[in-house]
Amino acid sequence: MTAVGYRSIATKQVYVWSVAALANKLPISMAPLACVFLARERPGGYALGATLAAVWVVAEVVGAPVLGLLFRPERAAFHLALGLGTGAVAYAALFFGPSLPTPAVVALVFLAGFGPAATPGGMRALLTELVPERDVSKVLSAEVVLNGLVWAGAPPLVTFVALATGPGVPFAVAAALDVAALCLVMVLPTGRRGGSAGDGRAPVAGGADPEDTPSALGLLVRAWPVYLTAAASMAMLSTMELVLPALVEYRGMDVGTAAPLLMVFWVSCVAGGVVYGRRSWPGGVRRQSLVCLLVTTVALTSVALLPGAVGMGFGLAVGGAFQAAVLVTRNLSLRERLPAASHTAGYAIMYAATGVGYSIVAASSALVLTFLSPAAAVLGGGMVTLVIVAAGGLAERERPRGKGGTGKAGTGTAETAGTGRRAAAEPSGEAWPGGLRRWVNQRTP
Structure with a gap:
């Protein structure tokens, strides 16, 4: 591994993007809890607040892939402005939420979650356009820290x-x-690498038949192993966030200990992002992602067995540090699999996959807690996550074959004209039956 540092990404454009991303990410992280406080003094109280938060999450999960597929890199500024503007209008209307009827509040919460759902993916794609290819892993690590x-x-x-x-x-x-994020996005350059996705097809390698080139939707479908590992990366996190208070109390400690323990996890995650971005690491990003996800799962599952607050904190610290590497490497893995024009859609689908993974495991953990101990719930969440990790690992081991039949991952990619970057048009048939592949391509415009 080679030390590199962050000085090369300290540019004016990256600083502007960072402020815009901060202004974009804060409303997303504020919304669920804000829904709870909005409903606290209304009829229904906290139950209504939890329902509003669930509506917001569902709207994001639905909106991210739908709007991501409509996102065009050459019109990135327009799409980002539309999403941020829609969110600003919905949030501004919710300021009057205490005096609005409940159906109107539900509709506004859904709009607030749905409208800007593709902006995180669009902002990430925009960030990677602002730096040379060699610095992409560093800016993605910096985003994890943020x-x-x-x-x-x-x-x-x-x-x-x-x-x-x-x-x-x-x-x-x-x-x-x-509104602040919208204004800042408008001053950043957009669409420099995205190319045109107007025909819905990936870039064509030299001499290739355009009819044999997979559609954009076909490429997005073939990235399913990355979405699977993304869901797995949030599965254990949801288990820990929701079960940790019960686990702490089950161990005979004060329930307030859960807050500093979770803080250990997030501080470690920030530190892990800094460390990962400062160096280049051996092995490909797909292998790094699976290894780090395995370590994260084992470390967080061990919290159910390690003694005392110190032991639990150690497991959370290790899990947090490797979770940061998972977050970065899964984005890099997606970039390897997709051409630049499909990055935003891929990020959006992956974002939705993390939400689905979080929600399913959260619901499962709640069900398990009604019958078993918190420790059993954590161990069960760990086993489910390990199964997902194993499935993702098997999918990643499927070696794609290009027309040359080399069987090596990484063949079949094309150099994008004018940039020297590889447009990762994945070779046909990776982990998918050929008939299904042709069916998807034939029915995609």
């Missing part, structure tokens, strides 16, 4: 604002942040 800081800071921010001012004010703050 994510960790945002998700650590959003809950106390929402709590303070809602209790000190009013239940609708956090949404007014979210609206102002989305």
